[in-house]
Amino acid sequence: MSTTSPKKRIALVGTGGRSGMYSHTIYKDFADSTELVAVCDISRVRMAQRLKELRAETGYEGEIPMYHSDDFDQMLDDVKPDEVMVCTMDCTHDDYIVRALRAGYPVSTEKPMTTAVDKCDRILKAVEESGKPLRVTFNYRWMPPNSKVRELIASGVIGTVRHVAMTYALDTSHGADYFRRWHSEKEKSGGLLVHKSTHHFDLVNWWCDAIPERVYASGGLVFYGKENALKRGDDQYTGYDRYTGTDSEHDPFRLDLSENKYSKGMYLDAEEETGYLRDRNVFREGIDIEDSMSVIVNYRNGMTLSYSLNAYSPIEGCRTVFYGDRGRIEWAHFGGSHLILGQSEEELAAMQEANKGVEELTVTPHFKTTEHLEVPHGKGGHGGGDIKILEQIMMPEPPEDPLNCSAGHEQGAASVMIGIAANQSMKTGQAVQISDLLPGFAEGKMSMSELS
Numbered sequence: 001m002s003t004t005s006p007k008k009r010i011a012l013v014g015t016g017g018r019s020g021m022y023s024h025t026i027y028k029d030f031a032d033s034t035e036l037v038a039v040c041d042i043s044r045v046r047m048a049q050r051l052k053e054l055r056a057e058t059g060y061e062g063e064i065p066m067y068h069s070d071d072f073d074q075m076l077d078d079v080k081p082d083e084v085m086v087c088t089m090d091c092t093h094d095d096y097i098v099r100a101l102r103a104g105y106p107v108s109t110e111k112p113m114t115t116a117v118d119k120c121d122r123i124l125k126a127v128e129e130s131g132k133p134l135r136v137t138f139n140y141r142w143m144p145p146n147s148k149v150r151e152l153i154a155s156g157v158i159g160t161v162r163h164v165a166m167t168y169a170l171d172t173s174h175g176a177d178y179f180r181r182w183h184s185e186k187e188k189s190g191g192l193l194v195h196k197s198t199h200h201f202d203l204v205n206w207w208c209d210a211i212p213e214r215v216y217a218s219g220g221l222v223f224y225g226k227e228n229a230l231k232r233g234d235d236q237y238t239g240y241d242r243y244t245g246t247d248s249e250h251d252p253f254r255l256d257l258s259e260n261k262y263s264k265g266m267y268l269d270a271e272e273e274t275g276y277l278r279d280r281n282v283f284r285e286g287i288d289i290e291d292s293m294s295v296i297v298n299y300r301n302g303m304t305l306s307y308s309l310n311a312y313s314p315i316e317g318c319r320t321v322f323y324g325d326r327g328r329i330e331w332a333h334f335g336g337s338h339l340i341l342g343q344s345e346e347e348l349a350a351m352q353e354a355n356k357g358v359e360e361l362t363v364t365p366h367f368k369t370t371e372h373l374e375v376p377h378g379k380g381g382h383g384g385g386d387i388k389i390l391e392q393i394m395m396p397e398p399p400e401d402p403l404n405c406s407a408g409h410e411q412g413a414a415s416v417m418i419g420i421a422a423n424q425s426m427k428t429g430q431a432v433q434i435s436d437l438l439p440g441f442a443e444g445k446m447s448m449s450e451l452s
């Protein structure tokens with residue numbers, strides 16, 4: 001991709017697992033149009049490892065300055081980026097988003113936009129007051145089958161959607177991994193209804209062009225955690241707080257950070273500096289997020305979503321059924337995890353091929369036979385969604401976005417507020433109005449397409 005316009009200059013904050021998708025792709029696919037002008041993190045070890053890998057994978061030899069997170073504002077002053085990419089732990093997104101916007105820089109943030117009401121409010125105010133844009137990188141929208149579902153619903157083939165039933169299952173590889181990491185602490189991730197379900201809630205909001213209003217949820221920790229393991233008689237998996245360097249070879253949930261060059265450099269070698277352990281026992285005490293959750297969401301336009309998330313399933317996937325007033329669409333895909341620590345692109349592609357499993361997209365208009373549609377596929381991370389969103393971020397003149405896959409701060413809030421309200425509902429046992437948590441949010445608006 002070559003261009004004569006000046007390169008887009010990106011500064012990246014958060015240099016952990018996800019950040020490689022941004023930094024490496026710049027020098028693999030967008031080097032003519034984009035450059036990485038600085039990286040920032042709490043961990044110097046992780047920043048150095050990220051840049052080492054970037055060089056090894058892409059052959060890039062230039063210098064990229066590293067800034068400790070204490071010097072984030074200094075970094076902005078020094079490098080004056082065209083855009084700041086936020087890829088840190090979820091509960092810290094708001095801090096970097098707000099500081100960058102208020103300093104006058106456009107921002108893209110990883111999902112979830114944030115984890116709590118007060119943080120969401122700060123972000124919305126910072127966008128309004130700074131006049132600078134915030135993009136939320138909902139890569140799931142860009143996956144070809146999800147885009148196809150959006151097209152189908154917008155075509156009116158099943159009329160107006162009144163009811164959506166979505167069941168999402170995370171397996172004992174991908175799902176379990178959340179319970180080893182910072183994600184297992186609600187204060188840091190918001191729990192899975194914020195961290196993970198923000199993708200799913202966003203898809204439903206966007207697919208059906210609807211704004212959520214009232215949320216009821218119920219959930220608990222019923223599989224992971226020491227108490228559950230002991231209750232089941234799985235005592236043999238509970239005798240160590242982490243996996244690496246402990247007597248846990250018999251444990252199918254074991255993750256040994258020293259076995260893999262990537263996880264050793266990125267996490268094990270950084271432990272002394274930050275104290276963060278990435279391989280904690282999923283059957284330990286102190287996990288305060290849920291692994292089994294059910295949520296009902298009522299939308300402003302009268303639509304209802306019934307949603308469930310399970311994080312200890314033997315197979316991973318999702319089934320979504322849309323009931324319109326003129327028919328039904330079903331989109332189901334089940335197979336293996338799409339994501340395993342340290343996996344190469346070749347391994348990912350091979351696993352995606354082997355684990356195709358169930359894949360079904362059907363449309364049944366009222367009083368007609370069911371049509372089985374071909375499921376479109378993309379290449380690379382997240383079923384081809386990653387590269388498409390990267391084009392939007394990296395290219396000075398990105399491709400057209402006819403399905404409005406790009407999302408701003410209000411659409412980011414619409415999704416994350418479902419999870420935040422669900423957390424409150426699980427605590428109190430009561431349904432929660434999003435407008436009570438965030439008064440004035442999207443006032444007078446009825447559809448997602450009216451939100452930025």
Ligand SMILES: NC(=O)c1ccc[n+]([C@@H]2O[C@H](COP(=O)([O-])OP(=O)(O)OC[C@H]3O[C@@H](n4cnc5c(N)ncnc54)[C@H](O)[C@@H]3O)[C@@H](O)[C@H]2O)c1
Pocket residue numbers: 013014015016017018019040041042043046069087088089090092110111112137139195382
């Ligand atoms: N869109 C997707 O499909 C997708 C996939 C994976 C991760 N993510 C998101 O990417 C983000 C990063 O996740 P990850 O998997 O890379 O996690 P990670 O733990 O591997 O990396 C997080 C990084 O943030 C850094 N960090 C933590 N606190 C910080 C702070 N206060 N200031 C600066 N840096 C800080 C850590 O040192 C680490 O390098 C998360 O928000 C996650 O939700 C999105």
